[in-house]
Amino acid sequence: MRHFLKSRKCRMISSVMYPVLFGVIIFVLWETQILHSIMNTSTDVLPVPSKIASVIGENITKLMGNLWITTVPTLIGLAVGSALGYAVAVIASIFTKWGGGGITLVSCFNAVPIVALAPIFNNLCKHVSTDIGTRGMAAKALVVMMLCMASMSINAFRGLTELPPFSTDMMKSYASSKRVTFVKLRLPNSVPYIFTALRVSVPISVISALVSEYFIDTREGSATFCPGLGRMIRDTILKCQYSAAWSYIAIACLLGITLFVVLMIFESVMLKNRQKQ
Amino acid sequence: MRKKHKFPPKWLVTSVWIIGFLLLWEFGAFLVENNPKIQNPEYILPHMWQIFASFFDTNLTTATQTPFQVVLEACGATLSRAGIGFLIGLSAGFILALLMNLSHIVEKVAFPYLMLIQVIPILGLAPIILALTGDIGISRMVIAAILTFYPVSANTLAGFKSVSTEQKQLMFNYAAKIPVTYWKLMFPTCIPYFFTGLKTAAPMAITASILVDTLQGDGGLGCALSQSLKHNTTIYVFWEIVIAAAAVGIFSFYLMGMIENMVSPLQRINRKLKRGDKG
Amino acid sequence: MENIKEPVKNDIEISIENVSMTYQADNGTDVKALTDINLQVKKGEFVALLGPSGCGKSTLLNIIADLLHPTEGNVIVGGTTPKDARLKQRYGIVFQRPVLFDWRTVQKNVELPLEIMKWKKEDRRERSTKMLGLVNLSDFANHYPQQLSGGMQQRVGIARALAINPEILLMDEPFSALDEFTKEKLHEDILRIWRKTHKTVVFVTHNIQEAVYLSDKIVVLSPHPGRVSAIIDVNETLPRPRVPEMKTDVAFNQLVLKVRNSFEEV
Structure with a gap:
């Protein structure tokens, strides 16, 4: 028995058991409303999980519609922003002397808080199209794109330039051209750094998409406008429809978690045989 | 050549x-x-010079204030409110990292939930936290605290884990008790990591404060932001706020750096050495 | 393989009896790091634990230092257990890497054990200055470890290990990360310090020449499983004091050959 307790299997099981146990305890406290008395809130504002689940079940198609509106610009912005950020890093690594400034500039986008970026882009996109839905999506995608660009360019630049010692010397000793060095050395070296950037930009993309939705000016909207998740969270709370609000919150959290899990799976596949850094 | x-x-x-x-x-x-x-x-x-000029605009845009005054006053409100949440978050984050390092059980329980906090769009949940607490001041503090909490605890824990086995063996050899080991070894090692966490968290706490302001009018940059968007004041207030918000975010980053230099001379020493004055 | 034992004397500092160390590898099999080790170290003796990687020499040192517990057997240090010896701060320990705290100056690094023992400030200062003088680093007292070379950092580590005046100095491959020139200098330093302070030294190394040059007695360990292959008395062949010129002597090199041949192949 002592042998088992010290063994690796036991350690792995307990890594999973303890947090699950903790989660179950919180869940039970919540469902039985003991949590409510601790936090001094009513079940209106904080519905029990079973109620939230039933609301989600009843309105699943509508929720999916809202989810779509939020997810599409998030993914577009993520893809385009990361690609552009990587491109910026590539250019900066080729023109090393002047490139560094470009990276600094792009990374400054990180400094402007999302709450400021979102209205700027919403305004900028006012005349992109007459449909408020498209305008909103375009603005959201742009905000996400800016932030992903910033994160990716810094990390990719490091990945392309921080090489193991003497590796460029080694490539030169085989008389390889700059292009070959790039493809065979710098590019593969930068892959772990891409994932470092994505670990940060995926959660930030979801957050910035949600926050941007707050700032969409619905006064000029059409009747068929379908808001995103963030907007719905805010609106339902303002109207005190708390169960609906929590169902939107749950879906938004699931979105964040799912995207991150997908990223982790993708990362473990791509980095399968590498040494742990 | x-x-x-x-x-x-x-x-x-x-x-x-x-x-x-x-x-x-x-x-x-x-x-x-x-x-x-x-x-x-x-x-x-607008043109950059237009924005720049608006800082010096003396026309009253609200009943009593020029655009610049509006922004300045709002800045002060936002910063003070973010500050309290920030302090709470960083203390809680540090304590959690400490507990996680002291106890395997705490570490195993807390680790997945920390990852969860990182991934859940907390900023997007601002309205519900406002509804839960009922008070805008408290909700500002809560969100700022949560957003500060994760970077501080993750980074501080990394700092604790960066202590090498040999360093711990050294302290063990001299029969140093646990509090002594923490005070002389673990804490000094984790200071650079702690400040990395603070530098990440400070702009986020400010962002949180601004966002909560937008939900309910109560002064602060976010409130001024949504007012200007609704054309209640001149639009230049909006642009000034954007610049002010960015400036505040950058400023907080550098402020953390300055505080770090005061608290721990290690970084300064290392930077001096990098530049090549060896002794 | 015969059990190699020595006659018991009253001035035995460290006595290792039938010590074995077995632990579980990741795939579940048992790894015998040490089997049935018997060894005695006299007071003031300089003993080398010599062997290739995996022979258990660092494990044995860690057992003496109370950093590990043997699965079988006894270790007696100065009449008490290793744990007692450690709690009474009777060990000075030097690792392969200097393990200095880079937020403290050199002098404050040497004072670290004294702080833990709650010495007064003036006493600490006096003692650390003396120790830095012993390793010839007095001019660098206010420097930071990052500003020193590897050899100098290791000397600080030695000064720190000696600060509390321990009876026993435990050294785990302290010079293996240094270049040849620095190593030779430090050999002379450590011999000088040992002559002056009369400590008992247990010195782990994988370098045969280093072991022969420095020690009174070499304990040769072979791996798989870790065991004592031979205990070779160096003083018989090479008298003290040792001088660098000895390294070209025929006797020296014959002894090196003898030590090499006493390793048992797996």
């Missing part, structure tokens, strides 16, 4: 890029101005 190693100097590169950016901006503003479909070009993209 190689060029001199230091050319071009870093400040020149950065300046060129900033100028390039400003030119791009001006070009965009020019396009917007000359577009017949747009009635109020400054709502979309």
Whole structure:
């Protein structure tokens, strides 16, 4: 028995058991409303999980519609922003002397808080199209794109330039051209750094998409406008429809978690045989 | 024959890029101005000099204040409110990292939930936290605290784990008790990591404060932001706020750096050594 | 393989009896790091634990230092258990890497054990200055470890290990990360310090020449499983004091050959 307790299997099981146990305890406290008395809130504002689940079940198609509106610009912005950020890093690594400034500039986008970026882009996109839905999506995608660009360019630049010692010397000793060095050395070296950037930009993309939705000016909207998740969270709370609000919150959290899990799976596949850094 | 190693100097590169950016901006503003479909070009993209000029505008935009005063006062409100949440978050984050390092069980329980906090869009949940707490001041503090909490605890824990086995064996050899080991070894090691966490968290706490302001009018940058968007004040207040918000975010980052230099001379020493004055 | 034992004397500092160390590898099999080790170290003796990687020499040192517990057997240090010896701060320990705290100056690094023992400030200062003088680093007292070379950092580590005046100095491959020139200098330093302070030294190394040059007695360990292959008395062949010129002597090199041949192949 002592042998088992010290063994690796036991350690792995307990890594999973303890947090699950903790989660179950919180869940039970919540469902039985003991949590409510601790936090001094009513079940209106904080519905029990079973109620939230039933609301989600009843309105699943509508929720999916809202989810779509939020997810599409998030993914577009993520893809385009990361690609552009990587491109910026590539250019900066080729023109090393002047490139560094470009990276600094792009990374400054990180400094402007999302709450400021979102209205700027919403305004900028006012005349992109007459449909408020498209305008909103375009603005959201742009905000996400800016932030992903910033994160990716810094990390990719490091990945392309921080090489193991003497590796460029080694490539030169085989008389390889700059292009070959790039493809065979710098590019593969930068892959772990891409994932470092994505670990940060995926959660930030979801957050910035949600926050941007707050700032969409619905006064000029059409009747068929379908808001995103963030907007719905805010609106339902303002109207005190708390169960609906929590169902939107749950879906938004699931979105964040799912995207991150997908990223982790993708990362473990791509980095399968590498040494742990 | 190689060029001199230091050319071009870093400040020149950065300046060129900033100028390039400003030119791009001006070009965009020019396009917007000359577009017949747009009635109020400054709502979309004003010229930089227009924004700059508005800082010195003495026309009263609200009943009592010039645009700049509005922004300044709002800044103070936002910062003070973010500050309290920030302090709570960093203390809680540090304590959790400490507990996680002291106890395997705490570490195993807390680790997945920490990852969860990282991934859940907390900022997007601002309205519900406001509803839960019922009070805008408290909700501001809660969100700022949660957003500060994760970077501080993750980074501090990394700092604790960076202590090498041999260092711990050294303390063990001298029969140093646990509090002594923490005070003399673990805490000094984790200080640089702690400040990395603070530098990440400070701008986020400010962002949180601004966002909560937008939900309910109570002074602060976010409130001024949504007011200006609804055309209650001149649109330049909006742009000034954008710049002010960015400036505050950058400032908080550098403030953390300054505090770190005061608390722990290690970084300063290491930087001096890198520049090559060996003793 | 015969059990190699020595006659018991009253001035035995460290006595290792039938010590074995077995632990579980990741795939579940048992790894015998040490089997049935018997060894005695006299007071003031300089003993080398010599062997290739995996022979258990660092494990044995860690057992003496109370950093590990043997699965079988006894270790007696100065009449008590290793744990007692450690709690009474009777060990000075030097690792392969200097393990200095880079937020403290050199002098404050040497004072670390004294702080833990709650010495007064003036006493600490006096003692650390003396120790830095012993390793010839007095001029660098206010420097930071990052400003010193590897050899100098290791000397600080030695000064720190000696600060509390321990009876026993435990050294785990302290010079293996240094270049040849620095190593030779430090050999002379450590011999000088040992002559002056009369400590008992247990010195782990994988370098045969180093072991022969420095020690009174070499304990040769072979791996798989870790065991004592031979205990070779160096003083018989090479008298003290040792001088660098000895390294070209025929006797020296014959002894090196003898030590090499006493390793048992797996």
